[in-house]
Amino acid sequence: MKYCSTCGAQVRRAIPPGDTIPRFVCRNCGTIHYENPKIVVGCLPEWEDCILLCRRAIAPRVGCWTFPAGFMENDESTEEGAIRETWEEAQTRVSLMSLYAVFSLLSVNQVYLIFRGKMIHPTFGASAESSEVRLFREHEIPWEELAFPVIRETLTCYYHDRRTGQFPLHVGTIGDHRPPVA
Amino acid sequence: MKYCSTCGAQVRRAIPPGDTIPRFVCRNCGTIHYENPKIVVGCLPEWEDCILLCRRAIAPRVGCWTFPAGFMENDESTEEGAIRETWEEAQTRVSLMSLYAVFSLLSVNQVYLIFRGKMIHPTFGASAESSEVRLFREHEIPWEELAFPVIRETLTCYYHDRRTGQFPLHVGTIGDHRPPVA
Numbered sequence: 065m066k067y068c069s070t071c072g073a074q075v076r077r078a079i080p081p082g083d084t085i086p087r088f089v090c091r092n093c094g095t096i097h098y099e100n101p102k103i104v105v106g107c108l109p110e111w112e113d114c115i116l117l118c119r120r121a122i123a124p125r126v127g128c129w130t131f132p133a134g135f136m137e138n139d140e141s142t143e144e145g146a147i148r149e150t151w152e153e154a155q156t157r158v159s160l161m162s163l164y165a166v167f168s169l170l171s172v173n174q175v176y177l178i179f180r181g182k183m184i185h186p187t188f189g190a191s192a193e194s195s196e197v198r199l200f201r202e203h204e205i206p207w208e209e210l211a212f213p214v215i216r217e218t219l220t221c222y223y224h225d226r227r228t229g230q231f232p233l234h235v236g237t238i239g240d241h242r243p244p245v246a
Numbered sequence: 247m248k249y250c251s252t253c254g255a256q257v258r259r260a261i262p263p264g265d266t267i268p269r270f271v272c273r274n275c276g277t278i279h280y281e282n283p284k285i286v287v288g289c290l291p292e293w294e295d296c297i298l299l300c301r302r303a304i305a306p307r308v309g310c311w312t313f314p315a316g317f318m319e320n321d322e323s324t325e326e327g328a329i330r331e332t333w334e335e336a337q338t339r340v341s342l343m344s345l346y347a348v349f350s351l352l353s354v355n356q357v358y359l360i361f362r363g364k365m366i367h368p369t370f371g372a373s374a375e376s377s378e379v380r381l382f383r384e385h386e387i388p389w390e391e392l393a394f395p396v397i398r399e400t401l402t403c404y405y406h407d408r409r410t411g412q413f414p415l416h417v418g419t420i421g422d423h424r425p426p427v428a
Contacts (some may be wrong), residue, residue, distance in 0.1 A: 065251040069279070072249035072256075082374060085319060097251070101318050102282050103357055136283050137267060141350035141419040142357060163417050166345060166359065168323035175285055175324060175359075177348065192264060233415055235345050237323040 070095045101173040105145035106133025107181040108222060109158050109188075114201055115222070116183065118153050118194035120211055127195075128211035131218070133176065134193075146179045154197045155189035158182060163233060165221065167214050171239040176214050180231060202226075214238050252277045283355040287327035288315025289363040290404060291340050291370075296383055297404070298365065300335050300376035302393055309377075310393035313400070315358065316375075328361045336379045338370035345415060347403065349396050353421040358396050362413060384408075396420050 065088045068075050073092030080087055080096050088097040108131050109116040117129045132153040136145040143160050150158050158181030165178040188197045200206075202223055210216045217238055225231045247270045250257050255274030262269055262278050270279040290313050291298040299311045314335040318327040325342050332340050340363030347360040370379045382388075384405055392398045399420055407413045 067249055067251050067254035069247045069249050069251045069257075072254050074254075075251075098317065099320055100284050101320060103285060135280065136357070138281055138283060138355040139352060141352065141422075142348060143350075143417065143419075163348060163415060166324060166348075168325075170321060170323065173320040175318070177357075233345060235325065237325075240323075 068095055101175050103136040104133050104174050104176045105136045105142050106131055106178045107146045107150045107158055109150055109181045109183050111183040111186050111199055114199035116154055116199055119196040121195040122193050125211040128209050129206050130211040130215050142177050153191055153193045155191055157184045165218050165234040168237045169239055178218055250277055283357050285318040286315050286356050286358045287318045287324050288313055288360045289328045289332045289340055291332055291363045291365050293365040293368050296381035298336055298381055301378040303377040304375050307393040310391050311388050312393040312397050324359050335373055335375045336370050337373055339366045347400050347416040350419045351421055360400055
């Protein structure tokens with residue numbers, strides 16, 4: 065951020081009065097421009113003993129595999145966002161079962177909200193965002209070609225939980241490279 | 247948003263190629279400025295059979311009661327944000343127990359992530375953001391002076407669940423005034 069989105073003047077980095085964190089503050093009108101994490105809503109679509117993964121057609125990590133997930137939009141709920149992304153990326157309709165994981169990704173300032181979803185029909189397809197979409201049994205999961213650490217972590221939790229038959233909510237942090245607090 | 251934060255030129259509202267939603271797009275450099283929901287992290291701090299509420303000292307809803315909650319910052323996890331807000335607003339330390347509610351607030355494009363927290367000591371205090379902080383038993387909750395619908399909804403769920411002794415995750419939408427889909 066170099067310019068104020070309100071008045072077009074230059075911004076500077078400063079800690080506003082009463083705050084503790086440096087923000088972008090307009091040199092002209094004084095508007096404070098806060099930056100906050102973005103929400104990524106996603107879905108693990110299930111069909112029988114398979115889950116549906118998408119091969120990414122867009123950067124980053126073109127050619128690698130992910131479950132459907134993308135930035136939550138304004139004017140939608142988390143559940144609606146997860147269903148929308150599943151349709152857009154995998155061309156399949158899901159009925160959500162439960163929120164399965166809430167992962168904070170510190171390195172990119174994203175929070176993933178991942179639902180378990182039941183596919184309504186075993187139909188799906190490629191899209192502008194996915195060059196290939198297919199159902200995987202556990203032994204077929206392309207562990208070495210997953211797009212992001214959060215995808216690997218979620219699938220690891222999922223197959224662990226499937227052995228127990230319990231799918232509790234997972235809340236955690238991924239990619240915490242900060243020095244430990246004394 | 248009137249000006250591009252990257253180059254300072256004026257923006258216009260347009261649907262980018264391959265997109266379906268109008269965005270602010272720079273007339274000069276073409277940067278697309280996405281707008282997404284913000285995360286509010288909060289905590290229901292418990293001490294014995296009481297919960298801790300704060301009387302708001304800042305707009306909006308000055309003088310009304312809330313549990314500690316505020317915008318999640320970059321470079322922190324959801325849990326760290328909830329603990330930080332509880333300290334900043336109520337001057338008390340909590341040990342988080344579980345994620346209790348994920349509420350999408352459509353009218354303000356916020357997603358509340360609310361944890362249950364156990365107060366480590368029964369000490370707390372007012373702050374720049376809270377003119378008064380106190381412990382409430384259920385019959386003392388100021389239902390008519392709560393700051394926002396999400397506060398009322400969370401406390402309603404909480405006291406319902408306390409009767410059963412089970413505190414499942416609540417996922418839902420608050421303030422959905424959209425016309426029903428046919």
